[in-house]
Amino acid sequence: MEQLTEAFRALGDQTRLRILRLVGETRLNVSEVVSLVGVAQSSVSHHLTKLKSLNLIREDRQGGFTYYALAVEKKDLLWPLIQLAKETEDLHGDLARLTELQNRREDVQSLNEKLLEPGQSWALWSSALSTLLPPLQVVDFGCGTGKLTVEIARWAKSVTAVDRSASSLLKARAEAKRLQLSNVTFLEADLENLPLETGSQDLVVISQSLHHVASPEAVLSEAWRILKANGRVVVLELAPHDEQWVRTRLKHVHLGFDPHSLMDTVKSAGFTDAQLMPAPRDSASPFKAFLLSALKAKTTRNNSSKGSALRA
Ligand SMILES: C[S@@+](CC[C@H](N)C(=O)[O-])C[C@H]1O[C@@H](n2cnc3c(N)ncnc32)[C@H](O)[C@@H]1O
Numbered sequence: 001m002e003q004l005t006e007a008f009r010a011l012g013d014q015t016r017l018r019i020l021r022l023v024g025e026t027r028l029n030v031s032e033v034v035s036l037v038g039v040a041q042s043s044v045s046h047h048l049t050k051l052k053s054l055n056l057i058r059e060d061r062q063g064g065f066t067y068y069a070l071a072v073e074k075k076d077l078l079w080p081l082i083q084l085a086k087e088t089e090d091l092h093g094d095l096a097r098l099t100e101l102q103n104r105r106e107d108v109q110s111l112n113e114k115l116l117e118p119g120q121s122w123a124l125w126s127s128a129l130s131t132l133l134p135p136l137q138v139v140d141f142g143c144g145t146g147k148l149t150v151e152i153a154r155w156a157k158s159v160t161a162v163d164r165s166a167s168s169l170l171k172a173r174a175e176a177k178r179l180q181l182s183n184v185t186f187l188e189a190d191l192e193n194l195p196l197e198t199g200s201q202d203l204v205v206i207s208q209s210l211h212h213v214a215s216p217e218a219v220l221s222e223a224w225r226i227l228k229a230n231g232r233v234v235v236l237e238l239a240p241h242d243e244q245w246v247r248t249r250l251k252h253v254h255l256g257f258d259p260h261s262l263m264d265t266v267k268s269a270g271f272t273d274a275q276l277m278p279a280p281r282d283s284a285s286p287f288k289a290f291l292l293s294a295l296k297a298k299t300t301r302n303n304s305s306k307g308s309a310l311r312a
Pocket of ligand 1: 164
């Protein structure tokens with residue numbers, strides 16, 4: 001009874017009542033309470049201490065901050081006081097300011113989530129691969145403006161980025177320079193006939209370039225030729241689609257590939273151990289990607305292999 005009377009007396013102070021109502025909505029730190037009720041920090045601290053001594057609120061510590069939260073539950077003797085505080089007329093517009101503060105908190109939260117999205121952390125994880133992988137000499141077939149090239153450069157020993165488009169190579173070079181990458185060489189050439197030494201590379205990456213070329217067979221054959229024994233090719237391609245507009249707008253020659261047919265083409269170029277990784281199924285895009293990886297097991301092609309086998 002005495003506790004209840006003292007608590008009622010303490011809430012005779014309007015600022016204290018306002019603070020209790022705010023803390024009743026969400027936990028707050030001292031600076032937040034100051035910004036909401038607009039009184040000096042010393043006064044706010046005094047009120048918080050008083051409310052705490054009455055067991056109406058409690059302190060929660062998190063990340064170096066002290067927060068104040070409601071210490072009373074519905075079943076407690078003091079709960080009617082909390083109800084009283086909640087039902088008191090909001091003459092100062094405290095609740096509107098509290099909503100703004102909660103929205104700002106959500107913004108910071110989503111900003112924190114963004115920091116973990118592709119971008120910073122993925123780039124670092126990508127660099128971490130360089131400590132796990134052997135020193136790889138990679139050729140990026142059809143590098144375009146170099147978005148993928150610079151990612152490969154984070155974990156490869158060196159990257160030769162090939163494209164027939166001088167304007168795309170200009171942008172790719174600028175990007176590599178901006179990122180101060182010293183392990184990328186750019187090459188203006190045709191993927192069907194590359195000025196690269198036979199058996200000189202560890203990995204060929206062909207990302208969304210095959211659907212641009214007249215002869216995917218010839219390009220895969222070139223990939224096989226320039227790889228060392230035990231070298232690998234990785235192809236990222238689109239599954240068959242009906243988006244005809246990409247022929248004129250984006251200069252696609254092929255409207256995607258059937259993954260299994262492309263596997264056969266890869267094998268015909270001389271590769272073995274072909275593995276297929278389909279894209280997740282829930283994408284709403286008409287463009288579904290898949291990934292194919294295969295091995296150049298030895299330096300002579302099978303008799304059944306087609307393509308520019310004579311050059312190997
Ligand atoms: C869609 S972009 C791929 C960009 C990059 N690989 C990626 O995944 O972000 C295709 C690129 O292949 C290049 N390309 C198409 N046919 C080519 C060929 N025969 N020789 C060299 N580059 C070619 C185009 O110029 C274009 O820059």
